[in-house]
Amino acid sequence: MKKIAVFTSGGDAPGMNACIRSVVRGAIYNGLEIMGIKRGYKGMINGDFVELNSQSVSNIIQRGGTILKSARSDEFRTRTGRKKAFENLQKHGIEGIVAIGGNGTFTGAEIFYQEYGIPTIGAPGTIDNDLYGTDYTIGFDTAVNTALDAADKIRDTADSHDRVFFIEVMGRDSGYIAIQTGIGCGAELVMIPENPDSIEGVIDILQKNKKKSKSSSIVIVAEGEEVGDAHYVSVKAKEKLPQFDIRVTTLGHIQRGGAPTAIDRILSSRLGLAAVEALINGRKNEMVGVVNDKIIHTSFKEAINNKKPLNTDLIKMVNILSI
Ligand code: F6P
Numbered sequence: 001m002k003k004i005a006v007f008t009s010g011g012d013a014p015g016m017n018a019c020i021r022s023v024v025r026g027a028i029y030n031g032l033e034i035m036g037i038k039r040g041y042k043g044m045i046n047g048d049f050v051e052l053n054s055q056s057v058s059n060i061i062q063r064g065g066t067i068l069k070s071a072r073s074d075e076f077r078t079r080t081g082r083k084k085a086f087e088n089l090q091k092h093g094i095e096g097i098v099a100i101g102g103n104g105t106f107t108g109a110e111i112f113y114q115e116y117g118i119p120t121i122g123a124p125g126t127i128d129n130d131l132y133g134t135d136y137t138i139g140f141d142t143a144v145n146t147a148l149d150a151a152d153k154i155r156d157t158a159d160s161h162d163r164v165f166f167i168e169v170m171g172r173d174s175g176y177i178a179i180q181t182g183i184g185c186g187a188e189l190v191m192i193p194e195n196p197d198s199i200e201g202v203i204d205i206l207q208k209n210k211k212k213s214k215s216s217s218i219v220i221v222a223e224g225e226e227v228g229d230a231h232y233v234s235v236k237a238k239e240k241l242p243q244f245d246i247r248v249t250t251l252g253h254i255q256r257g258g259a260p261t262a263i264d265r266i267l268s269s270r271l272g273l274a275a276v277e278a279l280i281n282g283r284k285n286e287m288v289g290v291v292n293d294k295i296i297h298t299s300f301k302e303a304i305n306n307k308k309p310l311n312t313d314l315i316k317m318v319n320i321l322s323i
Pocket of ligand 1: 011102126171256
């Protein structure tokens with residue numbers, strides 16, 4: 001293998017730049033040429049390729065976002081799109097790919113390999129921490145810290161006004177960001193898709209808190225919560241508790257930006273280098289991950305199809321610690 005390419009795809013995540021830097025420098029260290037593909041599969045189809053060298057990735061380890069930009073591509077779901085992408089890779093002599101992204105990215109890479117045989121190694125880049133085969137994904141720790149910072153600020157104002165706040169956090173179908181933010185900010189309740197919830201349960205907890213003379217309550221709602229989003233839950237709670245002063249904050253894309261934490265910079269650096277080494281060692285169609293502090297390889301099929309387990313005992317802990 002002489003030449004490889006790297007791209008970022010799907011929702012951006014803090015630490016993607018640190019991972020790109022690691023892939024680029026790891027490749028050069030191992031005598032490989034390296035190109036960047038801009039805007040993920042979209043750029044692969046449109047021929048948006050750039051030469052990368054050691055200096056191209058100077059000063060980016062601390063930056064959020066992705067210097068290679070990111071996108072979600074509908075065209076790559078079509079045979080015609082994938083054919084164009086293959087032709088562009090051939091034109092540039094690319095023999096292996098490092099894909100930094102999530103589920104959708106790896107699904108595309110798996111299909112692409114079956115059709116065109118170009119090996120891809122994935123590095124899990126998503127704030128959602130929803131990928132099986134790694135304890136944490138790139139960007140998750142930063143997103144939790146951002147959400148936590150916001151929740152702490154909300155607690156100040158909630159406390160001053162004796163209010164209940166419903167705070168919605170991202171995570172798609174996963175409750176990881178919600179549970180960690182909830183524990184970290186001392187939330188009174190966390191609602192996640194992995195655990196059954198009900199409006200009655202919410203009302204019960206809020207009433208009990210009032211009786212205990214708690215001056216404020218924070219309910220963290222995962223965006224994938226099955227009962228409904230934070231706005232819906234707050235409206236339903238207000239119907240039953242009209243005397244309560246209730247507000248809602250949806251944190252949104254603030255969770256995707258900002259400088260990566262130390263944990264994310266280190267994780268990204270480890271995963272980037274491991275991805276390059278995996279390609280050199282002839283591995284393909286696998287995601288690199290860190291489990292119990294060790295690099296492990298998980299086939300794309302397993303990473304995509306297996307649900308990452310979430311320890312629901314943590315929910316119980318939130319309830320115990322917020323008495
Ligand atoms: O997958 C990352 C993520 O931020 C999810 O948490 C969220 O559901 C989604 O992406 C938002 O996507 P978009 O940026 O396209 O609105």
